[in-house]
Amino acid sequence: MDDLMPHIALVTTSYPTTHDGSEAAGSFVADFAQALTAYAQVTVIAPSLSAEIEQHKSLTLQRFKVPRLPLSLLKPYNPRDWLAIIKTLRAGFIALEQVAQQSQINHIFALWALPSGYWAKSIGDTYNIPYSTWALGSDIWSLGKVPVIKTLLKKVLKASHTNFADGYLLKQSVESISGRNCHFLPSTRALNISKQKQLSTNPPPYRLAFLGRWHPNKGTDLLVESLKTLSDTDWQRIEEIRICGGGPLEETIKSACATLQGHPIVLQGYLNKTEAIELFLWADYVLIPSRIESIPVVFSDAMKCQCPIVSMPVGDLPRLVTEYQVGVLAAEVSAQAFGSAISQILQQSPQTFVAGLEQAADDFSLEHSVETLLTLTSMS
Known part of the structure; x- marks a missing residue:
């Protein structure tokens, strides 16, 4: 890997642990991270049921241990989930901090605004590393409705270098919360299409x-x-x-x-x-x-x-x-x-x-x- 390339820490709650097609968000995050390696050193920090470090070609994957997956099923309004949420928040913070301490990180990219953006802001403030966020609808339209969480979300979005959203309506919502510009960045994955399909000109069926x-x-x-x-x-x-x-x-x-x-x-x-x-x-x-x-x-x-x-x-x-x-x-x-x-x-x-x-x-x-x-x- 070229040492002159920027080093991006990509912290995410969506990264595949299987390859059976059941983790759609994780699939495109993995593809996006791999595509980034053509231009930057990339370290992915992602949750798993066990802590481990994997090397995938020119990409380093550092998994931190969480009590349960998928994280999307943890609800902040459900007291039974509070302990798992606290443990998850602490584990993600520690994992990203370890990367920041051990490597020269040029930029942190948070997928998604919460909780990854919270980790990025916390570590970015401490180690003077700029961060950017990529918002999903669940960040803004679900978590963003909880008053305390909305306050945290606003702080994360206002302090970031750049904000992205994977939809046009979502982009407007991010701008409304943050009072700043947000850029459309579509979530898409790499498809290895061996032959281009010829659209049918035939009558039905x-x-x-x-x-x-x-x-x-x-x-x-x-x-x-x-x-x-x-x-x-x-x-x-x-x-x-x-x-x-x-x-x-x-x-x-x-x-x-x-x-x-x-x-x-x-x-x-x-x-x-x-x-x-x-x-x-x-x-x-x-x-x-x-x-x-x-x-x-x-x-x-x-x-x-x-x-x-x-x-x-x-x-x-x-x-x-x-x-x-x-x-x-x-x-x-x-x-x-x-x-x-x-x-x-x-x-x-x-x-x-x-x-x-x-x-x-x-x-x-x-x-x-x-x-x-x-x-x-x-x-x-």
Whole structure:
């Protein structure tokens, strides 16, 4: 590694411990960290159930021990989680401080604003190291609603070198809390696509795919309910629908699909990255029925695999679908409206969306995100 390269400490609560596709956020963080190594020395500080140091090519991964994973399930308003939260906060602080003491760190990049931004600010203040934050919706729209935590969040965002957010609406929320500019930085991952898909110019039937957690926020229940609203003519235009993933709605999804026997619906579990690529290269359209969303990783995956989308009108998806012309939006967040959007897109050729897909794939590339970070944090 070139000693003249800047040394970035990337502290995060999202880093994969498995590779089965169940840790979407962790997947793109790992890809982002690896992409950074082309321009900087990178040390990742991340939680695990055991403390250990790993070397991944030109990247050092220092894991600190926490009581439980995933950390997203720890709730500050639940007294039963308080001890685990305290232990986690202390472990992350100690791990980042050890890196700061042992290495010459030029910049700390916190994924996400909390608790990673808290660690970054604490160590940055002590060792005179600038830090930047990358906010997720859970930072701002969930934790940011708790008064004491919102005060801490504001301090973290106001004192940082640069703030980023992985959505346009989220960017506005960060600016409102901090009183400072925030920059859009999309969360995206590296996809090794061996061959470019040729969008179908053929008439239907078409192939449809869903990939994600089977969770109310992701609207998987709305998806299966929407399929019940499709007409016989709609079904004649569908070759197959694959619903991939897993989660708390598993029984609901399986039960609903059982009532749709006779229709070409296939349920699958979580997919690793290679399997996800294969799914999107197979599909003509990707389905995003989320109730709550900023910009899901599945959006950028679909763009890179040249797959138009059918989406609920939530978060930044209306802006993206309209701006890039890459699919069809449901009129509202409901099963009936999503079914109507599916019916609408089945009457269009995927080739209709080719220009927008190519532009979106470029704008949501991992290389573009890395270059944005380095430029705005003055490390390019």
